[in-house]
Amino acid sequence: MSKIFVNIALSLDGYMAPAGMTLENWDNPGFKSWGAKWGALMSWIINLEAFREMLRLGPGGETGPVNELLRHTKQRTGANIMGKRMFDAGERSWPEEAPFNTPVYVLTHERREPWVRPGGTTFFFVNDGPERALALAREAAGERDVRISGGADVVQQYLKLGAVDELEIALAPVLFGEGRRLFEGVPDTVPAFRIERVLHDPAATHLRYVRRPPAAGVTP
Amino acid sequence: MSKIFVNIALSLDGYMAPAGMTLENWDNPGFKSWGAKWGALMSWIINLEAFREMLRLGPGGETGPVNELLRHTKQRTGANIMGKRMFDAGERSWPEEAPFNTPVYVLTHERREPWVRPGGTTFFFVNDGPERALALAREAAGERDVRISGGADVVQQYLKLGAVDELEIALAPVLFGEGRRLFEGVPDTVPAFRIERVLHDPAATHLRYVRRPPAAGVTP
Numbered sequence: 108m109s110k111i112f113v114n115i116a117l118s119l120d121g122y123m124a125p126a127g128m129t130l131e132n133w134d135n136p137g138f139k140s141w142g143a144k145w146g147a148l149m150s151w152i153i154n155l156e157a158f159r160e161m162l163r164l165g166p167g168g169e170t171g172p173v174n175e176l177l178r179h180t181k182q183r184t185g186a187n188i189m190g191k192r193m194f195d196a197g198e199r200s201w202p203e204e205a206p207f208n209t210p211v212y213v214l215t216h217e218r219r220e221p222w223v224r225p226g227g228t229t230f231f232f233v234n235d236g237p238e239r240a241l242a243l244a245r246e247a248a249g250e251r252d253v254r255i256s257g258g259a260d261v262v263q264q265y266l267k268l269g270a271v272d273e274l275e276i277a278l279a280p281v282l283f284g285e286g287r288r289l290f291e292g293v294p295d296t297v298p299a300f301r302i303e304r305v306l307h308d309p310a311a312t313h314l315r316y317v318r319r320p321p322a323a324g325v326t327p
Numbered sequence: 328m329s330k331i332f333v334n335i336a337l338s339l340d341g342y343m344a345p346a347g348m349t350l351e352n353w354d355n356p357g358f359k360s361w362g363a364k365w366g367a368l369m370s371w372i373i374n375l376e377a378f379r380e381m382l383r384l385g386p387g388g389e390t391g392p393v394n395e396l397l398r399h400t401k402q403r404t405g406a407n408i409m410g411k412r413m414f415d416a417g418e419r420s421w422p423e424e425a426p427f428n429t430p431v432y433v434l435t436h437e438r439r440e441p442w443v444r445p446g447g448t449t450f451f452f453v454n455d456g457p458e459r460a461l462a463l464a465r466e467a468a469g470e471r472d473v474r475i476s477g478g479a480d481v482v483q484q485y486l487k488l489g490a491v492d493e494l495e496i497a498l499a500p501v502l503f504g505e506g507r508r509l510f511e512g513v514p515d516t517v518p519a520f521r522i523e524r525v526l527h528d529p530a531a532t533h534l535r536y537v538r539r540p541p542a543a544g545v546t547p
Binding site: 119120 | 502
């Protein structure tokens, strides 16, 4: 049975994105160089061989356990779900072969025809809410898994639905001070997690949490 | 030179304490059993041999790497600094030999004579702010280190002062939903940290961060 998983980078103070992170604000001094913060958050990934392949940055790059982790994440993913803000930023910055190579379901109020990219990525614009997007993604993923790609508000929606089986966090030793938190308005009623694996790397700590089974005797 | 360090437990969603955590609220259903949440946050510590010794709970208990970590933390500590709320809760729940065995500097507006406990713990009530408390604690600690014990607001004050050399976090796989966050109002201007060590344990991930030296060529 395919899994629903989240795999994101998080600042030590709990933010998925620094304040003011839009392309329009790239040079806006009111947002204290969010680009530098984003770069620090992502420093663990940008030189990995698998990342360079995904973004078509050319051959080479670091190998090793974190690279294998990234490669595995890519291979297991049969469909992606993302929010409109993440899509909007990506639409202007991904290479022509967008780095998903699966169907991608974009949660939005905007009506738009599917957008087909070379390499197997097709963006579908879903206007009927997160549960409908999940049903479509599950169907498309088949035996593979469904990745909740982000941003923070979309991850929160699926956490609140109790739909997240696995939560993978690359915890980077940076402080953003403000921005979009992963855990904001996520109640204590979401299913509990257990720690399954921790991979130490100087650039980030790779934490993997798996949903706990319901307590014995409790019918879900 | 002695170090200033923080060693705390943190929920996966970033809280040091669940909402409504006061002894008065122990049975208050408006605060959804904070005791159970606190117990889940602390499950990694309560059966450790060194913890049982500290709280005079009798012989026995778990040994191993996390126990050694706790023992080391206790041994390195030459003075503690804490907030008034933490002191108030502890005053009513610590055993007669309070589990510090060092001078403890309590940040408070209340004027009170030092409170001497058996076993080397004396509580001093400091009315002149966090910098004064730190100066007193450094002096008292001698070659040993100064622990910023908590709560969240006190840790935040010392982070903002740039005084924290080492930040040790036991990250527990529990969600509180609300409560007192470790990182709330901590700006991005505090000194950066690097990951020094990660100890994996099923009950909590023990993360150790050490302050980065200032960038070369920058006079602090």
